[in-house]
Amino acid sequence: MKKKTKTNLTETKSSTRKVLVTILMGSENDRPAMVAAEEILKNFEIGYELKIISAHRLPDRLKEYLSNIEERGIEVVIAGAGMAAHLPGVVASHVKIPVIGVPIQSGALNGLDALFSIVQMPSGVPVATMAINGSKNAAIFATQILSLKYPEIREKYMKFNNENKQKLEKLIN
Numbered sequence: 001m002k003k004k005t006k007t008n009l010t011e012t013k014s015s016t017r018k019v020l021v022t023i024l025m026g027s028e029n030d031r032p033a034m035v036a037a038e039e040i041l042k043n044f045e046i047g048y049e050l051k052i053i054s055a056h057r058l059p060d061r062l063k064e065y066l067s068n069i070e071e072r073g074i075e076v077v078i079a080g081a082g083m084a085a086h087l088p089g090v091v092a093s094h095v096k097i098p099v100i101g102v103p104i105q106s107g108a109l110n111g112l113d114a115l116f117s118i119v120q121m122p123s124g125v126p127v128a129t130m131a132i133n134g135s136k137n138a139a140i141f142a143t144q145i146l147s148l149k150y151p152e153i154r155e156k157y158m159k160f161n162n163e164n165k166q167k168l169e170k171l172i173n
Contacts, residue, residue: 017047021142022069023135024079025104026054026087033104033133034080040139044156046146049074055087062087066094075149076142079127080135082106085114088127098145100138101127 023037031052041048053062069077077095079088080102088101103114111132119129130138140160147154 017045019047019049019073020075020146021046021048021139022074022077023048023050024077024087024091025050025052026056026081028052029106030080030082030104033082034078034102034135037078037080037102037135037139037142040136040143044139044143044153044160046143046153055081055090056084059090062090063094066091069095070097076100076145078102078135078138078142080104080138081118082111082114083109085117088118088129089121089125092121092125092127098142099127100141101129102135102138103129103132105132 021041023034023041025031025034034050038048038050051065053065055062075097077091077097077099079091079099081087082104083106085101085103088099092099101118103111103118105111105114107113115129115132118127121127128141130141143153143157143160147157
């Protein structure tokens with residue numbers, strides 16, 4: 001069973017499994033670009049929560065949310081952001097767990113501004129950066145990170161990887 005609450009610009013949605021991943025975005029407008037991450041995590045049966053918290057409009061709420069993220073058992077953050085794309089970097093500056101940034105296609109530069117913003121993090125504040133609208137790969141990367149610790153996730157990841165290889169081999173033969 002899923003629970004969902006919505007207040008102003010913050011939304012929480014979590015699965016019933018132990019939550020290991022947080023999917024963050026700054027706006028409901030970012031949601032379509034992040035759906036693929038949810039689908040991958042569901043397919044791998046990895047518990048996740050979805051939060052909408054703007055780094056610009058709700059900085060105190062974001063800081064409060066991040067203040068105990070590790071103690072709550074979150075091990076990876078996927079943060080999607082468009083245009084100025086500060087969310088992944090702000091998150092990375094507050095946590096010591098992997099942060100995966102997803103630049104979202106938006107605005108006059110179609111996501112290039114977000115890509116450059118996320119990929120150019122200063123030394124010591126790393127953010128793994130995916131392609132524009134690359135939330136599917138972000139979730140797959142989160143799965144790879146978690147598979148180092150959780151054998152059941154590794155088993156599912158290896159099966160997924162082998163199935164993808166078999167599909168490709170069928171296409172080229």
